[in-house]
Amino acid sequence: MGSSEGAAAGAGAMARLPGIDRILRRPEVEECARAYGRALVLEAVRETVDGLRAALRDGADGGRPAALPADPDGAAAAAAIARVRAAAAPSLRPVLNLTGTVLHTNLGRAPLPECAVAAVAEAARSAVNLELDLATGKRGERDGHVEAWLARLTGAEAATVVNNNAAAVLLVLNTFALGREVPVSRGELVEIGGSFRIPDVMARAGCRLVEVGATNRTHLRDFERAVGERTGAIMTVHTSNYVVQGFTAAPDPAALAALARARGVPFLHDLGSGTLVELERFGLPHEPTAREALAAGADLVTFSGDKLLGGPQAGIVAGRAELVAEVRRNPMRRALRVDKLTLAALGALLPLHANPERLVREVPTLRWLARARPEIREVAERAAARLRGRLAGSAVEVVDCASRIGSGALPVDTRPSAGLAIRPSAAGAGAGADGRNAPPARSVEALAAAFRALPRPVVGRIRDGALVLDLRCLEREDDLVEALGPLLEAGSGGPDDGEGRPQTGSTGAPPGAR
Numbered sequence: 111m112g113s114s115e116g117a118a119a120g121a122g123a124m125a126r127l128p129g130i131d132r133i134l135r136r137p138e139v140e141e142c143a144r145a146y147g148r149a150l151v152l153e154a155v156r157e158t159v160d161g162l163r164a165a166l167r168d169g170a171d172g173g174r175p176a177a178l179p180a181d182p183d184g185a186a187a188a189a190a191i192a193r194v195r196a197a198a199a200p201s202l203r204p205v206l207n208l209t210g211t212v213l214h215t216n217l218g219r220a221p222l223p224e225c226a227v228a229a230v231a232e233a234a235r236s237a238v239n240l241e242l243d244l245a246t247g248k249r250g251e252r253d254g255h256v257e258a259w260l261a262r263l264t265g266a267e268a269a270t271v272v273n274n275n276a277a278a279v280l281l282v283l284n285t286f287a288l289g290r291e292v293p294v295s296r297g298e299l300v301e302i303g304g305s306f307r308i309p310d311v312m313a314r315a316g317c318r319l320v321e322v323g324a325t326n327r328t329h330l331r332d333f334e335r336a337v338g339e340r341t342g343a344i345m346t347v348h349t350s351n352y353v354v355q356g357f358t359a360a361p362d363p364a365a366l367a368a369l370a371r372a373r374g375v376p377f378l379h380d381l382g383s384g385t386l387v388e389l390e391r392f393g394l395p396h397e398p399t400a401r402e403a404l405a406a407g408a409d410l411v412t413f414s415g416d417k418l419l420g421g422p423q424a425g426i427v428a429g430r431a432e433l434v435a436e437v438r439r440n441p442m443r444r445a446l447r448v449d450k451l452t453l454a455a456l457g458a459l460l461p462l463h464a465n466p467e468r469l470v471r472e473v474p475t476l477r478w479l480a481r482a483r484p485e486i487r488e489v490a491e492r493a494a495a496r497l498r499g500r501l502a503g504s505a506v507e508v509v510d511c512a513s514r515i516g517s518g519a520l521p522v523d524t525r526p527s528a529g530l531a532i533r534p535s536a537a538g539a540g541a542g543a544d545g546r547n548a549p550p551a552r553s554v555e556a557l558a559a560a561f562r563a564l565p566r567p568v569v570g571r572i573r574d575g576a577l578v579l580d581l582r583c584l585e586r587e588d589d590l591v592e593a594l595g596p597l598l599e600a601g602s603g604g605p606d607d608g609e610g611r612p613q614t615g616s617t618g619a620p621p622g623a624r
């Protein structure tokens with residue numbers, strides 16, 4: 111019935127469509143251009159007007175012709191400015207990691223302790239003596255800022271730092287075994303997430319992998335047979351993210367070290383997470399420390415800076431001085447070296463590892479790993495009390511869960527934890543296990559997406575139709591309540607009305623935030 115009527119209204123509105131030049135001359139838009147640059151603002155205004163035109167022509171939602179707002183120019187200017195701000199907002203944002211995986215690679219692994227944050231900020235702001243020996247005025251070595259601490263904490267004679275542990279492994283292999291063979295146990299040909307595979311890294315380092323033994327059992331005699339003229343190094347790799355269980359055998363590292371020494375090749379040990387302290391102190395199972403691996407005879411160990419060390423992304427090579435010197439002379443090191451910010455963070459972090467009490471107080475990763483379930487549950491109870499009845503009818507329940515360390519550290523060990531299970535009103539109750547009856551707007555996926563779209567995104571994981579927030583990495587419930595603010599209805603603890611919808615429209619998040 112109203113189709114010709116609608117078309118007429120559309121044509122009239124089309125004539126009143128805001129003009130690009132007129133919008134650009136508005137004071138608020140000119141101010142925006144001064145802040146963000148003319149080109150970006152022009153692009154945003156064009157896109158806004160194009161969007162309006164398309165809406166008038168094709169109709170807005172439901173096929174009904176869109177109406178122009180009362181003040182078309184003002185509305186278009188505001189929309190364009192919002193677009194510019196969203197485009198200029200940093201894409202990298204702080205999130206709440208409530209996934210239950212403490213060292214989550216996709217979430218940037220270890221947050222730094224405050225002393226390291228301060229050191230990074232200071233180094234970032236200023237020129238620093240990165241490669242200047244202040245005593246002599248001569249050129250210094252950038253590793254010098256952390257080497258003494260690495261030596262003290264591991265018992266190594268020397269150490270060097272590169273971009274990450276993958277780079278450390280690549281660099282040591284390339285230094286000692288370019289064009290040569292490296293025997294590795296078949297049980298240790300590990301793939302870490304994100305396509306780091308020992309066999310592939312070997313190939314890119316220019317080495318030939320020689321697989322030794324069987325998947326479950328490798329013996330010293332297997333290595334003895336494999337080591338020959340062409341061998342460049344013997345390597346052992348921490349099976350970070352899996353375990354070989356049952357009928358297993360691996361040669362004693364000390365015996366492998368003796369074999370390597372007898373044949374005149376270095377014995378390399380990739381520790382992966384590489385802890386510097388006894389994890390038993392934090393109620394965690396034992397992980398071989400860098401000191402133990404070196405004491406057992408490794409000539410060089412390699413490990414990450416942002417796993418159990420709780421520091422910045424970095425790869426550490428520590429061990430015998432003449433071998434570290436050779437690693438430093440490899441031209442590839444220049445491409446893999448770290449900047450002043452990483453060294454500043456490490457320089458502040460490492461001394462904490464000499465004092466376990468301070469370590470567990472100040473390094474977030476270790477503090478979180480050390481938390482026991484009752485403490486986490488208390489935070490969960492307080493958070494639940496403030497969220498119940500305010501999340502569009504979603505049920506909020508305190509649940510027990512199990513956290514993981516993540517990043518391949520102690521893969522089968524979980525830590526008893528607690529958190530919140532949030533079940534969308536209709537989907538949780540009515541839908542079958544396949545969730546097919548769930549209206550899309552209320553699905554648990556939509557709830558998770560709304561949490562991710564918040565100005566400070568909240569990342570949990572979906573389990574059995576609920577969004578589960580493991581609160582191991584949340585120390586103050588205020589942080590969660592604040593982050594969820596834009597989704598919360600007024601009041602607290604009210605009864606579920608069962609009629610609410612997730613309020614995803616008013617988050618203030620930049621459009622397209624995913």
Ligand SMILES: *Cc1c(COP(=O)(O)O)cnc(C)c1O
Pocket residue numbers: 274275276277279300302306347348349350351380381382383413414415416424425517518
């Ligand atoms: C994690 C890991 C690596 C890679 O370390 P990054 O710091 O992530 O580059 C290498 N080897 C092992 C055994 C690991 O666990």
